[in-house]
Structures are given as structure tokens and as C-alpha cells.
Amino acid sequence: MITWEQFIYFAVAAVLLWVVGAWGAWKGRAKMAYATTGTGLLVFFSFIVLMWISLERPPLRTMGETRLWYSFFLPLAGIIVYTRWKYKWILTFSTILALVFICVNLLKPEMHSKALMPALQSPWFAPHVIVYMFCYAVLGAATVMAIYLLFFKKKAVTAEELEITDNLVYVGLAFMTVGMLFGALWAKEAWGHYWNWDPKETWAAITWFAYLIYIHYRRLPNSNQRLALWCLIVAFVLLQMCWWGINYLPSAQATSVHTYNS
Amino acid sequence: MKEGFAIGIGLIALGVVLQLAVGPVAWSAFAWPVNGVVMLAFVAIIALIYALRKRVYAMLFLGTNYAAIPAMALAVVLTIVMGLTIQSAEGTWFNNMLSFWPFVLIYMLIALILGQVIIGRALHFKWKRDIPFMLNHLGLFLAMTTATLGNADVQRLRMITTEGLPEWRAVADNGMVKTMPMSIELKKFMMETYDDGSPKRFASAIKIVEKSGREMEATIDVNKPIVVDGWKIYQYGYDTSMGAESKISILELVSDPWLPLVYAGIFMMLGGAVCMFIFGKKRK
Numbered sequence: 038m039i040t041w042e043q044f045i046y047f048a049v050a051a052v053l054l055w056v057v058g059a060w061g062a063w064k065g066r067a068k069m070a071y072a073t074t075g076t077g078l079l080v081f082f083s084f085i086v087l088m089w090i091s092l093e094r095p096p097l098r099t100m101g102e103t104r105l106w107y108s109f110f111l112p113l114a115g116i117i118v119y120t121r122w123k124y125k126w127i128l129t130f131s132t133i134l135a136l137v138f139i140c141v142n143l144l145k146p147e148m149h150s151k152a153l154m155p156a157l158q159s160p161w162f163a164p165h166v167i168v169y170m171f172c173y174a175v176l177g178a179a180t181v182m183a184i185y186l187l188f189f190k191k192k193a194v195t196a197e198e199l200e201i202t203d204n205l206v207y208v209g210l211a212f213m214t215v216g217m218l219f220g221a222l223w224a225k226e227a228w229g230h231y232w233n234w235d236p237k238e239t240w241a242a243i244t245w246f247a248y249l250i251y252i253h254y255r256r257l258p259n260s261n262q263r264l265a266l267w268c269l270i271v272a273f274v275l276l277q278m279c280w281w282g283i284n285y286l287p288s289a290q291a292t293s294v295h296t297y298n299s
Numbered sequence: 300m301k302e303g304f305a306i307g308i309g310l311i312a313l314g315v316v317l318q319l320a321v322g323p324v325a326w327s328a329f330a331w332p333v334n335g336v337v338m339l340a341f342v343a344i345i346a347l348i349y350a351l352r353k354r355v356y357a358m359l360f361l362g363t364n365y366a367a368i369p370a371m372a373l374a375v376v377l378t379i380v381m382g383l384t385i386q387s388a389e390g391t392w393f394n395n396m397l398s399f400w401p402f403v404l405i406y407m408l409i410a411l412i413l414g415q416v417i418i419g420r421a422l423h424f425k426w427k428r429d430i431p432f433m434l435n436h437l438g439l440f441l442a443m444t445t446a447t448l449g450n451a452d453v454q455r456l457r458m459i460t461t462e463g464l465p466e467w468r469a470v471a472d473n474g475m476v477k478t479m480p481m482s483i484e485l486k487k488f489m490m491e492t493y494d495d496g497s498p499k500r501f502a503s504a505i506k507i508v509e510k511s512g513r514e515m516e517a518t519i520d521v522n523k524p525i526v527v528d529g530w531k532i533y534q535y536g537y538d539t540s541m542g543a544e545s546k547i548s549i550l551e552l553v554s555d556p557w558l559p560l561v562y563a564g565i566f567m568m569l570g571g572a573v574c575m576f577i578f579g580k581k582r583k
Contacts, residue, residue: 152493155500155521203580211576218565218572227522229455229533229553231561232446234397239382243375250371253364275375278382288385 039087041146047084048139051077055112055135059128062119070128074116081109094153097166100281101147106167108138110174118178122201130181161223165216172212173280176248179205180273183266194262203255206269210248217241236289240279247272302360303369310408311373314401323391323398329451331556338448345414352415362415370408377402406443413440431574438567441560449557456552457535460485465508469552480528481509483550486516490543503534503548519550530554 054077061069085105088096096102115131118124182202186194220241221231232238251268254260283289329337352359360366381396388395396402417437420429456469456477465482486504493499502520507527509515517525524533531553538545555561 150493150495152495152497152499155498158500159522200580207575207579211572214568214572214575218569221565225558226524229524229531229551230453230555231565234381234386236382239378243378243382246371246375246378250368250375253368253371257364257368275379283382286383288383 038091039084040091044084044146045143047080048143051081051084052132052136052139053077054080055128055132058112058116059132062125062128065125067123070119071116074112074128078109078113078116081112085109092151094151094158095163095166097163098153098157099147100284101142101145103166103170103280104138104142106170107174108135108142110171111135111138111177114171114174114178118201118205121204124201127178131178134177134181156227159223159227161219161226165219165223168212168219169216172209172216173276175205175212176209176273176276179209180269183269187263187266187270199255199262199265202266202269203252206248206251210245210252213245213248217245235295236283236286236293237279237295240275240283244272244276244279247275300365300369302357303366304373306357306366307369307373307405307408310404311377311401314399314404317400318392323395324400324403326398326451329448331452334448334451338444341410341444342414345411346418348411349415349418358415361412362419367409367412367416370405370412374405374409377405406447410440410444413437413443431571431578434567434571434574438564438571440564442564442568445557445560445564449555449561452554452556454552454554458483458550458552460503460505460548460550462487462546465506479530479552481507481530483507483532485546485548488537488543488545488548489518490537490545492543501534501537503550505548505550524553529556 054073058070058072058074058077061067061073085096088102088105096105111131111134112128115128118127179202182198182205186198186202190198220238224233225231247268251265251272254268255265278286283293283295289295348358348361352362377396377399380393381402384393384396386394386396392399413436417433417440420432420436424433454471454477456471456479458466458469458479460466460483462485465484467478467482468476469479470476484506486506488501488503490501491499500520502518504516504518506514506516509528515527519525519532519534521534524531526532533551533553534548535551536549538547
């Protein structure tokens with residue numbers, strides 16, 4: 038049976054493969070980038086599947102478990118962006134970000150029991166959280182892009198770069214909408230109502246509107262590029278509140294059906 | 300954009316005045332048929348504003364992104380306040396945002412703007428261009444307005460069923476007792492636990508007798524409600540001091556007549572999200 042003890046072996050192997058993939062992308066060796074990043078994803082995903090089997094439930098309950106999915110989806114989002122727009126630095130960024138989350142999981146391994154409260158035993162559970170994690174990864178990539186364009190790029194921002202950012206946000210928001218509405222449909226089955234303004238739901242609505250603002254603002258003929266990119270960074274900060282920040286909020290401590298850690 | 304913020308901040312100021320003058324929004328007063336009338340009136344106002352858009356500049360403005368963005372920004376600000384404060388039905392002002400006039404008015408403004416752009420597109424409808432737009436905007440409009448107005452008609456009652464005793468009565472949150480159109484008798488409460496004692500599964504085998512005399516037996520699990528006569532019946536709780544030996548089971552009975560409309564909106568938005576993923580940003 039696989040346990041968290043073995044995580045480090047899978048993680049090291051996957052990260053090494055991703056690093057080679059990122060290097061390949063820099064050097065313009067696309068085939069190598071695909072092959073190694075893909076194999077790394079496979080290695081990492083096999084750990085998730087083995088954990089799933091040994092826990093006898095989807096590993097999606099604790100923050101540590103969602104970080105696991107996040108570190109998987111970051112390189113996946115990276116390779117999708119790379120396939121579509123051939124950005125040679127994107128795999129480096131996605132690898133570094135995935136590494137950060139893997140390190141957090143290695144340094145702060147949360148004990149993961151088999152217990153899964155009855156309300157979470159639903160066919161909606163896995164799609165709801167997985168779709169959200171993918172959304173967070175894609176919007177993370179959009180945020181990295183915004184930071185790069187705002188603070189690191191010396192030359193003027195090109196229309197193409199903004200288009201990539203826009204497309205990342207469209208994909209991220211599409212997944213966010215699906216994740217949120219799956220949550221609503223699930224809530225109706227589990228808790229009797231589709232929207233209860235639970236603190237997590239409140240912050241999900243805030244995040245959703247924040248990205249809608251970006252999308253609508255970018256459609257203005259005279260929109261300010263820097264303001265739009267700043268909007269993305271603020272939206273991602275709000276997303277952090279929704280994702281884990283509410284665990285530290287007094288207003289959410291006792292009342293949210295989404296806080297399971299304690 | 301300045302005009303948009305002016306409208307929104309004006310509405311917030313109006314909301315504060317209303318809050319002081321008439322107190323929080325009395326949602327319970329919106330029970331059927333009032334909510335139906337309000338919904339029709341709201342749609343009529345939207346249509347009227349659209350019709351007057353060429354005469355009154357402010358009404359034309361409401362159909363633009365310059366109105367939508369400030370409205371959403373102010374909604375974000377007010378909802379952040381909601382997310383940072385403790386909410387309760389007994390709370391006042393920030394502690395009961397759902398009945399706080401400025402909050403309600405800002406979301407009404409969003410619905411009003413949605414109404415304007417929806418009519419605008421509907422009158423110049425091009426299938427390929429406008430389907431994703433309609434799914435997203437009309438879906439949100441429908442889900443938002445019907446969920447809000449329909450809320451007054453939602454009934455959530457709890458029934459304590461006892462082994463071997465048919466029960467007709469259920470209790471609302473406010474303590475009101477209601478006689479149901481069916482009786483429920485607990486046949487057996489079932490519970491499984493994990494090694495650490497935490498509940499793995501709890502469910503109730505029940506027998507239902509409707510007023511018409513129709514009988515049925517069913518098992519209700521958490522996450523697996525059943526529907527009888529327009530009521531969704533949920534496994535809610537049990538006698539926690541007895542655990543697996545509990546001789547009672549608490550069921551929740553929910554009736555939400557507006558649900559089909561809300562779901563229509565939700566499924567439109569799901570379709571819209573799929574379109575957003577496939578088509579991404581349209582190039583001009």
C-alpha cells in the first residue's frame with residue numbers, strides 16, 4: 038500500500054523530468070519537452086491514483102491533497118499553453134510553481150485518514166474539486182504572465198501576449214464556472230439548497246466576479262493594459278482567500294461546510 | 300466609467316437611506332404571488348428602460364460595459380465585506396448582507412444591466428455569434444433573479460421520525476409546525492463508522508404514506524434525497540448520543556417551486572462555460 042512516505046520518490050522523479058522538459062523548451066527541443074513533461078505528469082499522476090486506491094476515496098479532502106492535484110495541474114496547464122503558443126519559458130514557470138507546492142507538501146505533510154464524512158461521499162465531489170484545481174492552475178499561469186508583463190518585461194507588451202493572457206483567463210473562468218455550478222448542483226443534493234452563502238461560496242462569487250471584471254474591461258476599446266494586468270493580480274489574491282484564506286477567517290471558522298481540516 | 304461608479308455609489312447611498320427609513324429588506328414579504336408580480340414588474344422595467352434608451356442617455360449607458368464593470372466592482376467590494384464579517388439572519392447591516400439594501404440594490408443593478416444587454420442582443424440575434432453570449436448572460440440573469448425572488452417560497456422543514464411511529468408534522472426554522480401531505484415512519488436507522496468512530500454512512504429506511512393512501516418504502520442516505528409529491532426528503536441527523544443505536548432519525552423536507560427556473564439558468568451557464576472554453580476570446 039502506498040503512503041505519503043513514498044511521495045518523495047515520485048515527486049523527485051517527476052520534478053527531474055519536468056526540469057528536463059523545461060530545459061528542452063528553452064533550447065527549442067519541443068519533442069523532448071513534450072516527452073519528458075508528459076512522462077513526469079504520468080509519474081506524478083500514478084502517485085495520485087495509488088493514493089486514491091490506498092485511501093479508498095479520492096484524495097481531495099485536505100489542503101495537502103488539493104495541493105497534490107495543483108502540483109499536477111500546473112505542469113499540465115504549462116504543457117497545454119506551450120503546445121498552443123510555444124512560449125518557451127512557460128514550462129520553467131510551471132515547474133518552479135509545482136515544485137513550490139510539492140515542497141510545501143513534503144515539509145508539511147498533513148496526516149490523511151481514510152475517513153470521509155457522508156456528505157462528501159458523492160459523485161460530484163471529484164469533478165467539483167478537480168475542475169477547480171485545474172482552474173486555479175490555469176489562472177495561476179495567467180497571474181504569472183501578468184507579473185512577467187508588468188514587472189519583468191522591459192519592452193512594450195505586445196497584443197499577442199495580452200491575447201495569451203486573455204485566453205488563459207477565458208479557460209480558467211470557464212472551469213471556475215463549471216466548478217462553481219457543479220458545487221451548486223451537489224449542494225442541492227447534499228445540503229438541501231444550491232446556494233447558501235456559505236463563506237466559501239461567498240468568496241467563490243467574489244472571485245468569479247473579479248475575473249468577469251477583467252474580461253469585460255479587456256473588451257473596452259480604450260482599456261489600460263497595466264490596469265487590466267493589475268486586475269488579474271488582485272483577482273488571484275481574492276482567489277487565495279477562497280481557496281485557503283477562509284480557513285483563517287473568524288467569519289468562516291465554525292460556519293463553513295468547506296472547512297474539514299480541523 | 301465614472302458615470303457607472305456614480306450610479307452605483309448613488310444606489311448604495313439610496314440603500315443606506317432605505318435601510319435607515321424602512322429597515323432591512325423584508326424578504327419574507329415576497330412570498331407567492333408577490334414575487335411573481337415583482338418578477339414581471341422587473342422585466343417590464345427592463346423593457347421600458349430599453350425602449351427609452353434613445354431618448355434618455357442614462358438608459359442607453361446602462362447597456363454598456365462602462366456600466367457593467369463599476370456595478371461588478373461595487374458588488375465585489377460589498378461581497379468582500381460580507382465574506383469578512385459574520386453573517387446571521389439576526390444580524391443587522393453588514394452582519395446580514397442579504398437583507399442590506401445597498402447589497403441588494405447593487406445586485407439588482409447588475410440584473411438590470413444584464414436585462415439591457417440581453418434584450419439588445421435578442422433583437423439583433425445572430426445564432427453563431429450570440430448563443431454563447433445568451434447562455435452566459437441570460438443564464439446568469441435567470442438564475443440570479445429566480446433564486447432571489449423564489450427564496451421566499453422555499454420551505455425547509457425538519458421532521459423527527461421515530462421507529463414504528465408514523466409522523467405527519469414537521470418544524471420550520473422559526474419553530475412553526477406544519478402538517479405535511481404525507482406521513483413518514485422510520486423502519487430502521489442505519490449507521491456505519493470508520494475505525495476512529497467517525498460516521499461513514501448513516502441512512503434511514505422509511506415508509507411513506509401519502510394523503511391519497513399511496514404507500515412507498517425507501518432508503519434515504521446523505522447525498523441521496525428522494526422526491527415525494529414535490530418535496531425533497533433528505534437525511535439530516537440522528538440522536539448523536541445514541542449513535543448507531545439511535546431510534547430516531549431527523550429528516551429534512553425541502554420544497555422549492557422556483558427550482559426548475561433556477562436550474563434552467565444554471566444549465567444555460569454550464570453550456571456558456573463550455574462555449575467559453577471551446578471558443579475562448581473572439582477576435583474582432
